[in-house]
Amino acid sequence: MSMLRVLKIVFAVAAMTFLLAPLVAILPLAFTSSVFLNYPVPGYSTRWFAELFTADVWRRAIINSLVIGLGVTVLATVLGTLAAVGLRERRLPFSGVLRTAFLLPMVVPAVVLGVGMQLLFVRMGLANSYLGVIFAHSVIAVPFVFVNVSAALQGVDTRVERAAASLGASPITTFRRVTLPLATPGIVSGAVFAFATSLDEVILTLFVAGPNQRTLARQMFSTIRENISPAIAAAAFLFIVGTILAATIVMLVRWKSAQRRAA
Amino acid sequence: MTQPYIRFDKVTKAYGDFIVVEDLYLDIAKGEFVSLLGPSGSGKTTILMMLAGFEPPTRGAVIVDEKRIDQLPPHRRNMGVVFQSYALFPHMTVADNVAFPLEMRGVPKANRKQLVDRALDMVQLGTMADRKPSQLSGGQQQRVALARALVFEPAVVLMDEPLGALDKQLREQMQLDIRDLHKRLGLTIIFVTHDQSEALTMSDRIAVFNKGRIEQIGTPNEIYDHPTTRFVADFIGETNLLDGAIETSDANGLIVALPGNKRIRVAAGSGEATGAAVTVSLRPEKIRLNSDAGSENSLPVTILDSVYHGDHLRMVLDAQGTRLIAKADRRFGDLQPGSKAIASFDAADCWLVRS
Structure with missing residues (x-):
């Protein structure tokens, strides 16, 4: 084995350790029987999961996260898909500028967005409401949908759409019967990303959500300041499992569509 | 020629300053098999796309059956188009692909099945109805595309280098098949190709294109034996x-x-x-x-x-x-x-x- 090969393996292991170590570190603590979030773990129990699902604050936080997450998934997926479809037409004036504009929320600091949204939402009567949080999360979730759906649409052969038109399908029918089904894998992964983004969002939630819209992420954030309970680790465990599930869905969808396209 | 069925009347297509087709006059009779032959970039595919409705002409009129159609959207032109890439719907079965144009025309389900079966039998793919396009070979996919373009009995069938991706033996078989269908069904076919031998074997008439203009138009015999320009003599054979x-x-x-x-x-x-x-x-x-x-x-x-x-x-x-x-x-x-x-x-x- 050459020196370079050894170096490559060492580097790969180091990089993966760096990325995954925090996750591995927190997971055993989810099953601790102690009331403290630290090592060594004296014994194992599921008491913190029980706490998560029975204690009112945690249960509400989980439900809030799911409600808001689903709302964001629907809203962001619809908006992001429409934007991607609209900007697919290259002859549109300023399409490059618009394209960049749709991606801006990805790079603008969330703090800046949060301040602006808070001011705006108070005026509009959306502050401290579920709708407000859903709107706020959707703003940063739309770019993920937009990017995914744009990529999927790019993969749709325009000649197939032309074929549909030549066979008598109006533009709307062509879109519904041909373009949309072929772009579905991109829309699904966009939706999964939108859900994950909402689940994960803390900063915007801090700015626009009231006490009734405490999400799981925000609850974890405040808990870690107030009392460092292992319930955080249990919540983190749920997050990780959820994320792996979502990633699996995306991979399955991509794999299936790749299989379908393979000639 | 009797009354032309398709007429290009002084048609020009330009993208900005770049002229792809210039002052084209072309008459095609009903039931005729006309090949548009030329090197790539000679404008032949653009002409087909103008006829199908995917590219509007910059100037001039496209007339079919005495009606101007150059403002008509593609889905209302009733023309069967066969693309070089086949352009089958990958998410539908072979039968659903062929049924698609019938569905668009509101043909009842019961009749649809019958027509689809007949079209698939015509291209000898009756047993493949439930497969997905990805499970077929290139030649089979091309025959599905052909069945799909013919099943609704369009007035005109446009073919854009439909055999370009097939190997030689299959290509020659398909040439005979298409010719046979043309004769049997009395189709009007416009066939774009850059393969001169394909044009010579299949067509009633050949229009040889060069740089957006027709160099010569005539029967295969006239084109081959009596080329009028240096380009045609050199390009054909x-x-x-x-x-x-x-x-x-x-x-x-x-x-x-x-x-x-x-x-x-x-x-x-x-x-x-x-x-x-x-x-x-x-x-x-x-x-x-x-x-x-x-x-x-x-x-x-x-x-x-x-x-x-x-x-x-x-x-x-x-x-x-x-x-x-x-x-x-x-x-x-x-x-x-x-x-x-x-x-x-x-x-x-x-x-x-x-x-």
Whole structure:
């Protein structure tokens, strides 16, 4: 084995350790029987999961996260898909500028967005409401949908759409019967990303959500300041499992569509 | 020609300053099989796309059945289009692909099945109805595309290099199949290709395109035997193009002087002034090799190269400074490079072309 090969393996292991170590570190603590979030773990129990699902604050936080997450998934997926479809037409004036504009929320600091949204939402009567949080999360979730759906649409052969038109399908029918089904894998992964983004969002939630819209992420954030309970680790465990599930869905969808396209 | 069914009336297509098709006049009769032949970038596909409705003409009118259609969207033109890439719907079965145009026309489900079965039988794919396109070979996919473009009995079928991606044997089989369908169903077919042999075998008429203009239009026979321009003579088949000047003309044709003090008799061609620069096209298969000199149109040559092609020999000859390609019978196989011979040909096979 050459020196370079050894170096490559060492580097790969180091990089993966760096990325995954925090996750591995927190997971055993989810099953601790102690009331403290630290090592060594004296014994194992599921008491913190029980706490998560029975204690009112945690249960509400989980439900809030799911409600808001689903709302964001629907809203962001619809908006992001429409934007991607609209900007697919290259002859549109300023399409490059618009394209960049749709991606801006990805790079603008969330703090800046949060301040602006808070001011705006108070005026509009959306502050401290579920709708407000859903709107706020959707703003940063739309770019993920937009990017995914744009990529999927790019993969749709325009000649197939032309074929549909030549066979008598109006533009709307062509879109519904041909373009949309072929772009579905991109829309699904966009939706999964939108859900994950909402689940994960803390900063915007801090700015626009009231006490009734405490999400799981925000609850974890405040808990870690107030009392460092292992319930955080249990919540983190749920997050990780959820994320792996979502990633699996995306991979399955991509794999299936790749299989379908393979000639 | 009787009343034209399809007419391009002074059609121009330009992208900005770049002219793809210029002042095109083209009439096509009902039931005719017309090939648009030309190198890539000659505008032939653009013409097809204007007819299908995917590209609006910049100027001029496209008329089908006495109605202007150039403002009509593609889905209301009732034309079957077969694309080079087949363009099947990958998420639908073969049967659903073929049923699609019927569904769009509101054909009841029960009739649809019957028509789809018949169309698939026509292209010998009756057993493949429930497969997805990705489970078929290229040739089978192309036949599905054909069935899909024909099942709704369109007035016109447009084909954009439909056989380009197939291997030679399959391509020749499909050429015969398409020709057969054309005759059986009385279809009007516009067929775009860059393959001259495909155009020659399939078409009623061929329009040869170069740089957005028709160089020549005519039957395969006219195009091959009587090319009017240098481009057509060169593009269709192989030919020898001999540049010279008219020396004299008489009732039997004219005498063209070639460089190196050679003279050849050309049977046809009148109205050309003495001294005018002309180009003579002479097909390689029309050149005979002899050992003794004839009277007219026989040139002493040196054999430069002789390549075995199975049914013939392809020879490169040097006629005192003029290079000639000849297709010779295999019995000349013992003529080695360097040996001398006499190349002769009929005046009727020499054909004047414009530059």
